[in-house]
Amino acid sequence: MNFQTFKSALDVYPFFSVNEAQKRLGHFDSRRLVEWQEKGYLHKIRNKYYYFSGKKIDEKFLWRTANQIYKPSYISLETALGYYNLIPEFVYQITSVSTQKTNAFETPLGHFNYRRFKPALYFGYKLLPYDTFSIRVAEIEKSVLDYIYLHPKLENVDDWEALRFNTEMFLEQADLNKFQAYLALFKSKALTKRADIFLNQLYSSV
Numbered sequence: 001m002n003f004q005t006f007k008s009a010l011d012v013y014p015f016f017s018v019n020e021a022q023k024r025l026g027h028f029d030s031r032r033l034v035e036w037q038e039k040g041y042l043h044k045i046r047n048k049y050y051y052f053s054g055k056k057i058d059e060k061f062l063w064r065t066a067n068q069i070y071k072p073s074y075i076s077l078e079t080a081l082g083y084y085n086l087i088p089e090f091v092y093q094i095t096s097v098s099t100q101k102t103n104a105f106e107t108p109l110g111h112f113n114y115r116r117f118k119p120a121l122y123f124g125y126k127l128l129p130y131d132t133f134s135i136r137v138a139e140i141e142k143s144v145l146d147y148i149y150l151h152p153k154l155e156n157v158d159d160w161e162a163l164r165f166n167t168e169m170f171l172e173q174a175d176l177n178k179f180q181a182y183l184a185l186f187k188s189k190a191l192t193k194r195a196d197i198f199l200n201q202l203y204s205s206v
Helices: 003-010 018-025 031-038 059-069 077-083 140-150 157-163 167-173 176-186 189-205
Strands: 042-046 049-052 073-075 093-098 103-107 110-116 125-130 133-138
Touching (some): 059 093, 059 125, 059 133, 077 093, 133 140, 140 167
Antiparallel strands (some): 125 133
């Protein structure tokens, strides 16, 4: 199989996996992927995931990549908080939540970090359109709860101020009833206590 035939079949994807290639093309010699990498035709992300040279590498590309290379997962934590302009954006890594074990991958595209949540807490994300695909991103209410859940040292107002959390931006975008409903689903007294500190800070800033 020549490269142009291969690319024509898979170029519809932002990136592709070996499994997707086999589904669309049937059996092919995976050693060609090494050859095409050496020629600069395509690039390996990790573990049987590749993208073609010339692809536009932007934020949505990276987020879609994060969703796909470790599944199931959705964008949350610092990356989602930055997306909603709640904290100064961290660009050095893409942070996600997954039902798989906590993991991290250093790739040519950047650092992808995943924190494990039990399946019962895998909810509260929306789908952002990306070409003909979609990206799973935590809703604003869930992104904050995910962060509080994984940061038990957020114990007082000073801790939130150190984070430089934008309370005004949260109040403009968030549904506090949804926040409370999602909080109840965690069934965690410790989280509820920390969330109450967060809510008291919100109300005191109004």
